[in-house]
Amino acid sequence: MEKISLREIYKIFFIIGAQLIGGGYVILPLLKKYIAEERKWLSEEELIDYFAVSQCIPGIIAGNIAIFSGYKARKGLGALAAITGLITPPFLCILILAHILTNFTNNEIVQEAFWGIRISVIVLIIITVKDMWTKSVNSKFTYTLFSIVLIFLLTMKISPAVIIILSALSALLYSKIKGNKNA
Amino acid sequence: MLKLYLLLYYEFFKTGLFAIGGGYAALPFLYYMQSSHNWFDMDELTNMIAVSNITPGPIGINMATYTGYTTAGIFGSIISTTAIITAPFIIAIIIMKLINKFKSCKEINYIFNGLRPASCALLISIGLKLLYQTITYNKEEWSFPVQFDYNAIILFLILILPFTFMKKRPFIVILAGAVGGIILKNI
Incomplete structure (x- = not known):
């Protein structure tokens, strides 16, 4: 197979990055089209594997798949080209918007709109939790863990990193205890 | 200023390392930064979430860019964006080298059994706090008296x-x- 140039990788992920609106899952159909079908850098099965693994490791899902795909094409440098390409368009968009917004924050209409958007954000958070719920909280153990964590979060100030580490440890411990009982 | 840049890098490195699953996973970390560093206020935080949603790109990375810009200008945004992808980048490269082993690792599934409910609790606690602050005019968490x-x-x-x-x-x-x-x- 002929070597894929880093510029080509950057370019493709730049195009994907510019079209990525509305969160991580949108990247899957884009990658299928640009990388699996048109360029055949990897197969559809590989893409689905990458997607599954991306959800299980730290980092943003879309970013992780980009890193995997770039790595498949050209190892470490390919991964770097892919992730840089992916974040260039949003990076520029954010800078421009942030700059414009700071000049408009005293405008009354803009303030009213952002007052409403604040409520949209709350609604988005609630909908996201609702979508995650059945896959996440579905057993005695997960209900208990959810309730304990929520009580802690609502009553004191704890770093989310501490919550993540403790939850991972308790789940591992629970599986060990349960495993021993069955054996 | 150097101290601010280093702290910014540290906070977003940590976010990249521990924010697991979907775009909103970074949100609890931003909320925590808001309450512990005062880099931005609650209104700015919700503006950042909104803008990250309507611009292209992964929401988590967008929020990092915006927060960096609000806190320390363009250079700050470069630092926070680089920081949030550092840990995932290193981990993804390692995973690629052992991808077949990873897929069948049972321990990972067990751990996720605990991480998913924790993420739900993290997000809903923020949703509830923001809701309380918005519908009661209160800037503090759970403060009284309540005026709707x-x-x-x-x-x-x-x-x-x-x-x-x-x-x-x-x-x-x-x-x-x-x-x-x-x-x-x-x-």
């Missing part, structure tokens, strides 16, 4: 009822909120 902002309650109900059943389109939810905000504040 009826406009906010009305808009919340208008948005939550239909969008709970519809397919999630963040852009439309945000647009509806903006329009609703302008209408409710002017009648």
Whole structure:
């Protein structure tokens, strides 16, 4: 197979990055089209594997798949080209918007709109939790863990990193205890 | 200034390392930064979330860029964006080298059994705190006395009822909120 140039990788992920609106899952159909079908850098099965693994490791899902795909094409440098390409368009968009917004924050209409958007954000958070719920909280153990964590979060100030580490440890411990009982 | 850049890198490195699953996973970390460093206020935080939703790109990375810019200008945004992808980048490269082993690793599934409910709790706690602050005019968490902002309650109900059943389109939810905000504040 002929070597894929880093510029080509950057370019493709730049195009994907510019079209990525509305969160991580949108990247899957884009990658299928640009990388699996048109360029055949990897197969559809590989893409689905990458997607599954991306959800299980730290980092943003879309970013992780980009890193995997770039790595498949050209190892470490390919991964770097892919992730840089992916974040260039949003990076520029954010800078421009942030700059414009700071000049408009005293405008009354803009303030009213952002007052409403604040409520949209709350609604988005609630909908996201609702979508995650059945896959996440579905057993005695997960209900208990959810309730304990929520009580802690609502009553004191704890770093989310501490919550993540403790939850991972308790789940591992629970599986060990349960495993021993069955054996 | 150097100290701020280093702290910014550290906070977003940590976010990249521990924020697991979907775009909103970074949100609890931003909320925590808000309460411990005062780099931005609650209003700015919600503006950042909104802008990250309506611009292209992964939401988590967008929020990092915006926060970096608000905190320390363009250089700050470069630092926070680089920081949030550092840990995932290193981990992804390692995973690629052992991808076949990883897929069948049982321990990972067990750990996720605990991480998913924790993420739900992290997100819903922020949702509840923001809701409380918005509908009661209070800037502090759980402060009294309570005075209700009826406009906010009305808009919340208008948005939550239909969008709970519809397919999630963040852009439309945000647009509806903006329009609703302008209408409710002017009648």
